[in-house]
Amino acid sequence: MSSVAPATGGITTNVDKVPGGGGPKVPNGRFSINLRQSGIYIAFAVIILVFAVATDGALLDRQNISNIIIQNSYILVLAIGMILIIIAGHIDLSVGSVVAATGALAAVLTVNMDVPWPLAIIITLVAGAAIGAWQGYWVAYFGIPAFIVTLAGMLLFRALSMKVLNNQGVGPFPAEIQTIANGFTPGWLGNIALGPLGGADLITLIIGVVACAGMVIAQYRTRLARLGYQQAVEPIAVFVLRNVLAIAVIMTIVVQLARFNNLPWVLVLLAALVLIYTLVANRTVFGRHVYAIGGNLQAASLSGVKVKKVTFWLFVNMGVLAAVAGIIFAGRLTIATPTAGNQFELDAIAAAFIGGAAVQGGVGKVVGAITGGLIMATINNGMSLLGAEPSEVLLVKGGVLLGAVAFDVWAKRRAGTAAR
Template structure:
């Protein structure tokens, strides 16, 4: 059954993102949306977006991870020692680093899931332990440079495989990149249509058709605009390709798999999940293993981008990842959140950072705005829950 209203709780984050982009585009006289700047926003915030994907799963399950910044630093240090000091082939070094991240996640997941220590305490301890590990591995000094393939993954761009085509006043753009954009738009349209049909099949409320079409057209236009701008600069960043694969994979995991539904069940109602036969301890354990692996991946990307593994790498990254998840729609109590929402929350933080830098705002003002946005997002979540509770009485 269709209803003539917009679900503000689900769509609010995307509306807010659009308004923030428009605001800073105006304040910067369009500099925010220039090809090189858009590319910089994606590359410079890639590690936060990777962490946000893992963090949203942790928060959906009703937990928190304060150690991810320290794990980023530790795994980046491990990768540097393996590749630079021991001359290991970079694919083997990256594999060992990801395994080290999984081991770190398993260590924390064991104490949380099977020993019953709150995640806040375990990961707070992990924040200190793995920062100490970083300093020990590096000897309190930076190690670099990294092999070219690692730097390319963090900073490089896809080749212009079929050459540029003319786009009138926009100039030229790589044909392959444009085709990727069209495929992405088609994927968005098909997935949203299938979701709508499925909800109608279960007699659930959906957006009215004009609103639904407006969302599809708006999302498609935004994706195509970004792709065209990136194609005009140096084509698609490799890290964007990696992020797209992660977003697609984890979105399918949370929406289509049994394990994904179990994560929501654990965070939504723990007792009901236990009574339903969900192996809660196993679910919690594996989401922290996953968080460790993604933290290691972010550590590799960050170190490759700087071409150096430093003792302070990863400082405050956990705050950015947590903020991205909550701004992107995660609920404080758990059980609610989407991967796409967390990535959008991370992009909001990135646009604020970049936009205020372009207008010359001092760092204290940037922190002020980011803090206000985070508080507003959580306040909106609490308010919407209270409103829903009153309406259901």
């Protein structure tokens, strides 16, 4: 049996046969980086390094790191849903307007109607699901292209938010919702008092260590599974080095957060969403069907995939996540406004494509979309620290987006030429 190219991971190597067998291959000797799979993470590291040097370390200041997460959390939530939509070969241009409409609904419920905030959140999420179902029906069962349906949705739900709010802001939100958007976890176990970690929240450090351990265990299990299926894997030395570097980056951020004001609640929510949706995309039948639809729609249909049903639920999911983003954004501002969410759809789409999604569909990862969103956030923050004009920020962000898509196209053409 011939070897199978690795499906994920960023390292490719020269390979030798497994001792005692003729089929499976394991790496041996020199290695090279697969830029198409790992380029986004390398680019992120370079961008952080460049801005850290240019700002004399201000980018990595503990308060600034916390601000980056809080100020961009709603875009990252939208990016999680958007990457799944794009993997399936669709697009959603309405999410910014849905953010405004759901934020407006939450404001009216909690401020004007005195609905208890937990019930108001549930109603808002259900409303987001209903919006997603409305759009999903036209796309999946009526056959109208998602571009047209969601373009119409962009106008309809923006008008709805204006109508609900009567063209004026409504607030302030209850303190509990503001805490979800802007607050931090309490120091349940106190702070470390000695050494370089003095003043760091202990529970935040424990969560960081557990997260790193979980990441390493998951990747090691994936490595064992590939070996079991006779797929090529990276040398153990490269595996260890890659994980050590990842742990160093994660723990640096965690320590800075622990020394500032503990974990932001939105980061806890975001981490939970990333974990859940990564498992859905990689470990469930639904996730495999999403990739199958985006990779080859006709083949997926012939294989028994219920394309219409999967597409419908993707848009329902996008509506729910837009409602989550709407609550977070309105809670952060403490007020809902008719202009909320303006151009959020562009930022979410850019995050997905910068994070490795393919224009044709069938390719992309939740973690990649989050990384793409963080790249945009870092550029925004870094250039703001440098005193750049808004036009200059837009110029750089546009160039990064174009470069990411151009690189994806180039990589596909290069792979196709190599295959021939």
